[in-house]
Amino acid sequence: MSSKSQAAQAGQALWAKMPKANAELFALTYGSLVTELVRDYEDPIEVNAQLDRIGYSIGVRCVDEFLSKADVAGMGLTTQCQNLRDTAEVVAKMGFKMFLGIQAEVGAFSQDQRCFSIYLQDNPLSTFVELPEDDPSGGEDLRRLKYSNLYCGVIRGALEQVNLKVDCNIVRDTLKGDELNEIRVELKEVLADGAGDDYKEE
Amino acid sequence: MTVHAFHIFDRKGKTLFTKRYSSIVKNQPVQDAELLSEQRKLIFGMLFSLRELVGSLTPEGESPALHSVRTGAGTLHCYETISGLRMALYTNNNPNMGSNARNLDTSKTSFQNALKHIYSELWVDCVVRSPLYRPGDIQVDGNGNDVGRFDIRSTNFEKKLDAYLASMPWFR
Numbered sequence: 001m002s003s004k005s006q007a008a009q010a011g012q013a014l015w016a017k018m019p020k021a022n023a024e025l026f027a028l029t030y031g032s033l034v035t036e037l038v039r040d041y042e043d044p045i046e047v048n049a050q051l052d053r054i055g056y057s058i059g060v061r062c063v064d065e066f067l068s069k070a071d072v073a074g075m076g077l078t079t080q081c082q083n084l085r086d087t088a089e090v091v092a093k094m095g096f097k098m099f100l101g102i103q104a105e106v107g108a109f110s111q112d113q114r115c116f117s118i119y120l121q122d123n124p125l126s127t128f129v130e131l132p133e134d135d136p137s138g139g140e141d142l143r144r145l146k147y148s149n150l151y152c153g154v155i156r157g158a159l160e161q162v163n164l165k166v167d168c169n170i171v172r173d174t175l176k177g178d179e180l181n182e183i184r185v186e187l188k189e190v191l192a193d194g195a196g197d198d199y200k201e202e
Numbered sequence: 203m204t205v206h207a208f209h210i211f212d213r214k215g216k217t218l219f220t221k222r223y224s225s226i227v228k229n230q231p232v233q234d235a236e237l238l239s240e241q242r243k244l245i246f247g248m249l250f251s252l253r254e255l256v257g258s259l260t261p262e263g264e265s266p267a268l269h270s271v272r273t274g275a276g277t278l279h280c281y282e283t284i285s286g287l288r289m290a291l292y293t294n295n296n297p298n299m300g301s302n303a304r305n306l307d308t309s310k311t312s313f314q315n316a317l318k319h320i321y322s323e324l325w326v327d328c329v330v331r332s333p334l335y336r337p338g339d340i341q342v343d344g345n346g347n348d349v350g351r352f353d354i355r356s357t358n359f360e361k362k363l364d365a366y367l368a369s370m371p372w373f374r
Binding site for chain 1: 213250283284285286287318321322325326330331335337
């Protein structure tokens, strides 16, 4: 799984096989979820954390589905990604394509190859969404809300299941006026496979 | 050719699912749960250590994966996913494919395919997609009712698994 076009083609094939849902329904459901969270928690930072947790649960489940579909389709995922660059390509080209049907690009690899960015041109979650302008009377500053923070949680959850502990952040967001969405992913550590508590030596 | 048992372990060694098919067990209805759990720990430990071993023995660029462990009494077929899920199918040694013994090689690959199928079609479809699924909090034995733990019997994973294994030519 080393060439970009291989990953892109594989992603295309996987997307074709997945059952589809209505994009508007999806965006509106997410929007109402975020609205409820904002209503409940009021503090946008707290809402970001909750979205990350929700995304984490989603990621943990998505990864099994991804691995099983990609494996069965003979995409050669039984050979593991050799380095973070391959992982990034797989996440962006195959993962995002398979579950959301969008093209995501990777780039901005750091010097030590431990960080990368995922760029999304269009974000299916933020269709119909506008963040309110700053409220001069001092209401909650919704500009601090990371609307698509779900993606960060999903990436974090999924990569943790394959022993990569990462930190994800949204650095650029079209809802805030930037021209594309950028998610920065940093590798914190590679977890070792260990046996659990049951197996601790006496 | 019989299937004796089937286990699924997670990355940490916790048993996610286990089932014994052998008719021998029926003669001993009260198998100590402690004993069975010890057995499973041994199986997991063996798989874990063997994987480390295989990883260091495999030449660069090849995919390290343990397919099966064969003893005089039976064979343990294994399949492991990158997400750490390990499936182990314990059978006896003579796969009766209906035709001759030259099929021995294909029988090995068909176990891998079967396990792959169980993972992708049955596990992912029935368990991972279940809204009640909680990774890390799975209850296996069904003794004691902790609320909030995911009981695998709430999905039809077991029925589908039985149906699938029974449909395999090497099942019985």
